[in-house]
Amino acid sequence: MKIAILGGTGDIGEGLALRLAQKHQVIIGSRDEEKSREAAKNYNERLVSRGLKDEILGMSNQDAAKDAEAVILAVKYQYAIQTLQSVIDVLDNQVLISPIVPMSKTKLCAYTPPETGSASKQICSVLSPDIKLVSTFHTLPAARLSDLDDPLGFDVIVCADDEDAKKVVMGLVEDLGDVRALDGGGIEESRLIEALTPLLVNLAIRNKLKNLSIKFV
Amino acid sequence: MKIAILGGTGDIGEGLALRLAQKHQVIIGSRDEEKSREAAKNYNERLVSRGLKDEILGMSNQDAAKDAEAVILAVKYQYAIQTLQSVIDVLDNQVLISPIVPMSKTKLCAYTPPETGSASKQICSVLSPDIKLVSTFHTLPAARLSDLDDPLGFDVIVCADDEDAKKVVMGLVEDLGDVRALDGGGIEESRLIEALTPLLVNLAIRNKLKNLSIKFV
Numbered sequence: 341m342k343i344a345i346l347g348g349t350g351d352i353g354e355g356l357a358l359r360l361a362q363k364h365q366v367i368i369g370s371r372d373e374e375k376s377r378e379a380a381k382n383y384n385e386r387l388v389s390r391g392l393k394d395e396i397l398g399m400s401n402q403d404a405a406k407d408a409e410a411v412i413l414a415v416k417y418q419y420a421i422q423t424l425q426s427v428i429d430v431l432d433n434q435v436l437i438s439p440i441v442p443m444s445k446t447k448l449c450a451y452t453p454p455e456t457g458s459a460s461k462q463i464c465s466v467l468s469p470d471i472k473l474v475s476t477f478h479t480l481p482a483a484r485l486s487d488l489d490d491p492l493g494f495d496v497i498v499c500a501d502d503e504d505a506k507k508v509v510m511g512l513v514e515d516l517g518d519v520r521a522l523d524g525g526g527i528e529e530s531r532l533i534e535a536l537t538p539l540l541v542n543l544a545i546r547n548k549l550k551n552l553s554i555k556f557v
Numbered sequence: 558m559k560i561a562i563l564g565g566t567g568d569i570g571e572g573l574a575l576r577l578a579q580k581h582q583v584i585i586g587s588r589d590e591e592k593s594r595e596a597a598k599n600y601n602e603r604l605v606s607r608g609l610k611d612e613i614l615g616m617s618n619q620d621a622a623k624d625a626e627a628v629i630l631a632v633k634y635q636y637a638i639q640t641l642q643s644v645i646d647v648l649d650n651q652v653l654i655s656p657i658v659p660m661s662k663t664k665l666c667a668y669t670p671p672e673t674g675s676a677s678k679q680i681c682s683v684l685s686p687d688i689k690l691v692s693t694f695h696t697l698p699a700a701r702l703s704d705l706d707d708p709l710g711f712d713v714i715v716c717a718d719d720e721d722a723k724k725v726v727m728g729l730v731e732d733l734g735d736v737r738a739l740d741g742g743g744i745e746e747s748r749l750i751e752a753l754t755p756l757l758v759n760l761a762i763r764n765k766l767k768n769l770s771i772k773f774v
Binding site (some may be wrong): 448451493529535547549552554556 | 667706710714739740741742746749752756757759760763764766767769770771772773774
């Protein structure tokens, strides 16, 4: 599958690119095309050093999104809508994946959803109906995802209104490694899943733990 | 430690009584004193059959709460405030533990907090300041807790404004078996923890799983 990772030079983008590239064609996008080419080169070198294929491409966000079958919006909440609007003209029937969590951080984190109720609902409000939104990847710890020696071993919840798109993305989740994809319902439920990220961050801080994720046991 | 479990004849009360009785003096309470004595007899028989001490007592909710150092409000949300009010005259400096989750269920569950923001905040509003409220046990699957052969193996988040009371209850959580207690912050955070219960129920229904709990990995 051809997967574009917008903001693919960022921390969560890095781990997604390195892991998904082992089974898919990955194109990382950035506002700065030069930056995405450099990142792709760096990721490919890391893959080659492990005897893996070095086929990650770097492009502008718009070029990355154009021909992809799935587009991951791996940017911070505050850039989500503008990044989406910068590619919206080239989106055509893709699955759009949002790992986006609106949260504030001072000493601890707080979930700060927009008026629509969640980042995913807000994203839905600017999408045309042919683009299927899937909300997932929120609880992936970036540092562990980027460490290809980390077996992961956690669960990832996937929410979508379109059942076919949800199924496709649940497959992508399980392509990351030892990760179980769980059906979390529709986009309406995304609020509950997005709120898990600040919970994880705060639990880590309060209990002196690191890079927490979730497993349902 | 002397622990009263109000509503100790119910499903979560049963598991808490059977497990905590192995290290503490447990008194189960009920509106119906006869019912709590019968339940205590039944629980004691199950403990004896495993070669354990049979010292669980059954009393009215009020008698159970009177001399206890910790009082667990193990009743459904709709009975929480009235049960609390029925014992409030005998509460004096105890730690009060709330595992209460306000939720509605049709086919799936929804978290339905009161106007105060959470069950724990609502309970706080009727307590005198000498009673320290601790919010925990929400994600314990009752069936697994009652099965003394189940090793459990999950995490339980504990929220309280009083740090000493929180520490005491984190100790009780770890007395349940292979369970790790995690500091979840103050009562203000209880909303996030209470909301995990309907999430677990819905994940179980949607993914054909059973008796889910959480582990942070």
